[in-house]
Amino acid sequence: MAILVACDSALTDSIPMKVAEWIKGCAKSLGCVYNSKPCQLTVSEALQGNPGKKICDPYGFISEVPLSKRVESIETENGKPVNRESNISGNLIVKLNTGEELSGRWVEGGRDGQGALCGPRLDKVGVESIVGEYQDGILTGKGKVIMKDQSVREGWFQHGYFHGPTRGCLPTGELDYIGSYHAGIPHGMVWRRVQGGGWVVGRVDRQGNHSGPDIAFLYPDFTTALFGEFHEGILVKASEARITNIENSEGIICPSFEVISERPFCYWPSTAEGIHCPPLQEDPYESTMLAVGPSH
Numbered sequence: 591m592a593i594l595v596a597c598d599s600a601l602t603d604s605i606p607m608k609v610a611e612w613i614k615g616c617a618k619s620l621g622c623v624y625n626s627k628p629c630q631l632t633v634s635e636a637l638q639g640n641p642g643k644k645i646c647d648p649y650g651f652i653s654e655v656p657l658s659k660r661v662e663s664i665e666t667e668n669g670k671p672v673n674r675e676s677n678i679s680g681n682l683i684v685k686l687n688t689g690e691e692l693s694g695r696w697v698e699g700g701r702d703g704q705g706a707l708c709g710p711r712l713d714k715v716g717v718e719s720i721v722g723e724y725q726d727g728i729l730t731g732k733g734k735v736i737m738k739d740q741s742v743r744e745g746w747f748q749h750g751y752f753h754g755p756t757r758g759c760l761p762t763g764e765l766d767y768i769g770s771y772h773a774g775i776p777h778g779m780v781w782r783r784v785q786g787g788g789w790v791v792g793r794v795d796r797q798g799n800h801s802g803p804d805i806a807f808l809y810p811d812f813t814t815a816l817f818g819e820f821h822e823g824i825l826v827k828a829s830e831a832r833i834t835n836i837e838n839s840e841g842i843i844c845p846s847f848e849v850i851s852e853r854p855f856c857y858w859p860s861t862a863e864g865i866h867c868p869p870l871q872e873d874p875y876e877s878t879m880l881a882v883g884p885s886h
Contacts, residue, residue, distance in 0.1 A: 605833055606812035612843050613812075616757055617765035620744060622841050624732065628746050628754025628770075636749045636773045643797065644774025645717055645735055645752040647707045649692060650727040651700040652678055660686040700727025713738070722747050741766055755841060768842065769794075779842045782823065786810070790823055791845060799823060806831065806847055809875040816855050816874070817847040825857045830874040 616622045641648060649657040652664075652674070663685045664672040672682060678699040684692040686709070694705025701724035708719035718740075722733025729750045735743040740761045746754035751774040758767025769780030776798035782790045784807075792805035805820035807828070818828025830853060835846035851874075858867035 605836055608836060609812040609833070609843060609845070613765065613768075616768050617759070620757060622768065623745055623755045623757050625841070626755075628748070631748040631751065631753045631773060633749055636751045636753075638773070639775070641774075642711060643715060645712070645715060645720065645771065646774040647692075647720060647729045647747075647750040649707070649750070652684070653699050657684075657686075657692075660688055660690075662687045694724065700724070701729075702726070705729070720747075720752070743767055745771060770840075770842065771798075779839065779844045781842075790820065792820070806845070808833065808845070811875065811878070814875045814878060815847055817849060818855075825855065828855050829853065830855070 636646075652658060652661060661674065661684060664674055664678065665683050665685075666672060667681050667683065672678065678696050680696060681694070682696045684696075686692070688709060688711065690707060690709030690711060692701070692705070692707055694701045695703040703724060704721070705724045706719050706721045707729075712718070712720065716738050718736045718738050720729070720733060720735050722729050723731050725731070729747045731747060733745065733747045733752070735745070735752060737743065737758070741758050743752075743756050743758040745752060745756035748754075752771045753773055755770050756767065756776075757765070760766050764783070766783040767781070769776055769782075770778050772778075775796075776794045778793060780792070780794050780798075780800065782800065784790060787810035789808045790800050790805065791808050792800055792802070795801045800820050800823040803819045805818070807816040807820075807825065809815065813832055815831045815833060816825065816828040817831035819826040820828075829849045830851040831847040831849045833845050834848045837844040837846070853871075855871075858865075860866060
């Protein structure tokens, strides 16, 4: 159930504090992830879409497809080969012809207990490996996704797919991701921290990207924003805005913004040849903290 926080002039100043407290709480505790279980994912839902774009472990028992057709070798943790026709049990590493490696505790041809998966398919979606608990050969329950930048996202797995509320942290321990996944793809309202302490905030598209006309870059003061069009998390065109309302939906804060200036902001990357942003363009966040004037 969504809870609307009224934001008249008397309450507007309290919004940044509420957002900051929520961010701090998410950084301090995994309660935002594990206090409630995610909605149930059906097998048919999980199988929809391109599996190459999803964070998932689609493999079950060695005797069953698709795993039965992809096994290249089986070995112990010490590198000793294991006969595929024997009882596949113990702490083993199964290498596939796809380049993927499945590791963990195996019981009669399926993983049971702690296990992991890594390989080129996950590399393509920015993931180094996924780690979690396996039941009857399937990745189920709480687990972790280790990203290529070594940040770690913690959440839930159902039918082998990353699904439900998620929190991500950098190797330094700093919070860098708050959101949800649906069948292996980011879903709904997602907060993604960027270098410098700001956040890209908004509902992601079907590919799990911050793309569309209603995305915001929220500055570290949790008040000032650039609100407008983004493509895959990169600013296309936006206007100066401020946060006016917040709504808490299933543990995720969903902010609303009011545009306060039509002055356009675009992505103007500098090059070795020049600086392309307008030379007199003021940064809306910096302008709240400093002013340029004649010296005395």
